[in-house]
Amino acid sequence: MSGRWIVVDDTDPQFSYNGPWQLTSGSKYDAQGNWGKTFNNSLHGLGSSGSLSFTFKGSRGRLLGTTDIKNTSGLIDPTWECFIDQKSFGTSKPFQYIENNWALCEWTGLDDGQHTASVRVASQGQYFWVDRLLYMPSDDVTLDNAATVLLDETDPAISVSSGWGDLGELGRMTQKQGSTAQVKFKGTSVTWMGTIPSSLPHASSEGTYSIDGGTPVRYTIPGLPDSDSADQFNYVFFKTDPVPLGDHELVVTHEGTESSTPLVLGNLLVENQVVQSNSAHLIGAIVGAVLGGLALILIAIVGVVYFRRYRKSSKSSIYKPINLVDSEPFHYIRPFTLTRPTDPYDPHPQPQSYSYPQQQPPPPIHYQVPITYAAPTILSSTSSSSGHHVVTPYPFTAPSATASSYKPPQPIHGHAIPIIRPPPPPGPSIPTQRRQKKLDALHNQATSPQSSAQGNSSTSSQPSSSSRVVIHQDSGVRLPGSVPEELATPVVEHPPRYTLG
Incomplete structure (x- = not known):
């Protein structure tokens, strides 16, 4: 319809900008001059060389913006030139004051049809500001699709x-x-x-x-x-x-x-x-940035709290103190009651047991280590009143590794379990008999400590009454160098005794 203008804002995609144009809020110029505020609160500015173009179908056109020139001894900055269909249309006279809604270019007397309006800008740093473009549309152009009509x-x-x-x-x-x-x-x-x-x-x-x-x-x-x-x-x-x-x-x-x-x-x-x-777009961008920043801060706080808890739990598990007072030595097993074996040839067996302090054994360590215990050896150097040999018990020790299925031996009451003596080999040699006599003598000292002590009280080489005699059996087990507290008394040691043969 004749007399109505279509108004196109500088943010409309129909504009084509060439060069480093910048979109800015028009609020900083709204209070300047007396020609009103910027349209839709937005401006496109250029502080160097560049151009813009816009294509429309009509008979007239007008480019409005904010004029803010710099006049240095007659040198105007910025300068611009208006074109229509690549033909120069001149330029408007520069205005020395800042004003909005100022006509920067105006195209009149055009043939009714499609045209391309363009502006070439040259600037040494002073910005050229564009606000909107108006054109008088052709009669066949519908206004229903236009964003704004004047x-x-x-x-x-x-x-x-x-x-x-x-x-x-x-x-x-x-x-x-x-x-x-x-x-x-x-x-x-x-x-x-x-x-x-x-x-x-x-x-x-x-x-x-x-x-x-x-x-x-x-x-x-x-x-x-x-x-x-x-x-x-x-x-x-x-x-x-x-x-x-x-x-x-x-x-x-x-x-x-x-x-x-x-x-x-x-x-x-x-x-x-x-x-x-444009202010609405800016507000939306600001709100989005603020919400994004708050989300990042919240994520960072949660991460820091989680990291501190994780590090604290890791330290407590790695540097957990070990109670050396209550823990058992790795190589030591608490003594328990051991039944004294009896001589199967003794017609009047009297089972006896050696009682050690009763304490709870530590939990078994489930190492699958095969352990072999040597059976008690019958010593033949000491005879009972009936003329039979008596078995002398030996201290029982074991390595720290225990089998989970092991149970301490129970005391034997009533009858002793017969132990089969291996038959002696025929014809022992004389050196072997001499060694056997020496071992029997040592065995007599072990079974009669009091008589030995009374009869040899003046001999310094004999063990004292507070000493214990231990006869070792070579079981193949090797123990650490530390000695349990119960065995800390002086020990007189003898080599292991072997059977004749």
Whole structure:
């Protein structure tokens, strides 16, 4: 429809940027100048050489942005040149002050059709800022797909009541209380923009608006601070709340008077969809970054706590102190009651047992080590009253490794288990008989310690009454060098006795 412009924000993908362009928030320039705020709070800037281009179908075009030039002795920075279909269209005259919504390029008198508008920028560090592009579309271009459409005050979709008048090229205005304006639009929201003139009363005024007969929403028009203030162009009087996309009717009622700031209609921006501003994108990015940072911090805290607990448990298991007082020596087994073997040839056996201190044996160590114990040997050097030989017990020791199935021998009561004496070999030699006599003599000393001690009290080579005589049997078992406490008394040792043969 003739008279309506399509507005394209600088963040729209229809723009093609060449060079190191930067997207920034327009809020830092919103308070500059008197030409209003940036559109959708976003700007694209270039501080070096580059270009941009945009293709549209229509008869007119206009590029708006923020002018912020640097003039050094007549040298302007930045500089730019406008093109249409690769033909130079000149440039706008630089403005020495910072202003938003400034026309940087304008293409007019074009054939109705498709065109490519472009801008070449050269900068020595001063930024060239682009805000939006407007173009007058061809008649066959539908406006339903356009994000934002601009309507001026003469658009047939706008109707006003009595009390409205012209304000030159700036639009329409009213100072009459109760005057209204109706706008039919297709979209989701409407932004009412106009001018606050400095030549009219500066007192603030109010009004209301409603959509489709809904609840009125109040708005306020702030007055200018003093009579010397400049006109405020492109001022946003209000923006309606979003409604579902479709055909709607907006009704605006002015409640001011002739002594207050008038309501001015310059143009309307109709949004056909909910357009998120750059600030919304920035807020979303900030929120996402904050949540991500909190998640990382939480993960780090959990990791540190877990690591400390793991290290503490590892230290306690590795450096667990060993109680050397209560633990048993590895090589030592507690003595137990051992039944004294009896001579099978003794007609009056009298079983006797040697009682050692009764203590609980330590838990068995389940090493599969075969252990062979030598059977008691019958010594024939001592005779009982009946003329038979008597067996002398020997101390029982064993290596530290024990078989789990081993049980200590039980005392024998009543009858002794007969032990079969191996038959002596025939004809022992004389040296063997002499050695046997010496061993029998030693055996007599072991069985009669008191008589030996009384009869040889003056001989220093004989063992004392507090000594014990141990006759070793060669079982093949080798013990560590440490001696249990029970066996710490002096020991007189004799070599093992072997059978004749």
